[in-house]
Amino acid sequence: EIVMTQTPLSSPVTLGQPASISCRSSQSLVHSDGNTYLSWLQQRPGQPPRLLIYKISNRFSGVPDRFSGSGAGTDFTLMISRVEAEDVGIYYCMQGTQVPYTFGQGTNLEIK
Amino acid sequence: EVQLVESGGGLVQPGGSLRLSCAASGFTFSTAWMNWVRQGPGKGLVWVSRIKRDGSGAIYADSVKGRFTISRDNAKNTVYLQMNSLRAEDTAIYYCARDWYYSTDNWGRGTLVTVSS
Numbered sequence: 001e002i003v004m005t006q007t008p009l010s011s012p013v014t015l016g017q018p019a020s021i022s023c024r025s026s027q028s029l030v031h032s033d034g035n036t037y038l039s040w041l042q043q044r045p046g047q048p049p050r051l052l053i054y055k056i057s058n059r060f061s062g063v064p065d066r067f068s069g070s071g072a073g074t075d076f077t078l079m080i081s082r083v084e085a086e087d088v089g090i091y092y093c094m095q096g097t098q099v100p101y102t103f104g105q106g107t108n109l110e111i112k
Numbered sequence: 113e114v115q116l117v118e119s120g121g122g123l124v125q126p127g128g129s130l131r132l133s134c135a136a137s138g139f140t141f142s143t144a145w146m147n148w149v150r151q152g153p154g155k156g157l158v159w160v161s162r163i164k165r166d167g168s169g170a171i172y173a174d175s176v177k178g179r180f181t182i183s184r185d186n187a188k189n190t191v192y193l194q195m196n197s198l199r200a201e202d203t204a205i206y207y208c209a210r211d212w213y214y215s216t217d218n219w220g221r222g223t224l225v226t227v228s229s
Contacts, residue, residue, distance in 0.1 A: 031214075039213075039216075041157075048207055048220065049149075049207075050219070051212065051216060051217045054212060054215045054217075058213075060217060090156075092157055094157075096213070096215050100172075100174070101162070101214070102159065103157040106156045106157075
């Protein structure tokens with residue numbers, strides 16, 4: 001199965017400042033159909049996960065434009081341009097290119 | 113509004129069985145692939161199983177293969193997870209989630225399964 005590795009595992013950030021989370025896969029996430037099925041999910045405390053980004057860089061409906069995704073192949077990044085208090089939570093990358101779907105370990109975003 | 117509501121969790125002894133249900137509303141259920149994902153206490157997300165829109169193509173994580181069975185009833189807008197031979201390590205919140213471009217867009221609030229004697 002594809003192993004997803006996130007860094008950092010914890011990210012203390014000042015409100016209004018940018019934040020980034022990296023995700024590396026153990027093999028290329030390019031699907032045979034040419035797409036790359038790498039997504040990012042946010043889990044706020046006590047809540048179920050919420051989809052932020054799919055297919056590397058597509059923001060899901062209702063997601064603020066301060067969230068952006070980039071990358072290719074095996075290396076991907078989630079960027080938050082200006083962190084707000086509501087962004088506190090755990091962020092997961094997820095690959096769907098190959099079954100089983102697999103998630104990164106999660107990155108805990110907290111406010112300094 | 114898309115809604116997914118899981119039920120059927122609870123306390124069960126090792127070796128026991130449970131059947132989880134996930135009732136869907138707010139979208140055309142019969143056109144959606146559906147997933148089950150679990151989260152152990154204080155732990156990360158682990159994908160469990162997926163089923164295609166017509167009930168075909170059921171696929172499982174190795175850790176549950178041969179013990180869990182996913183199914184769906186499109187007339188009832190419901191997806192199920194039959195869990196047999198439960199182990200302590202199956203203790204988790206179980207979420208159902210709609211498939212979206214080989215990711216998961218809408219999630220339920222989950223149902224807690226505790227396997228303990």
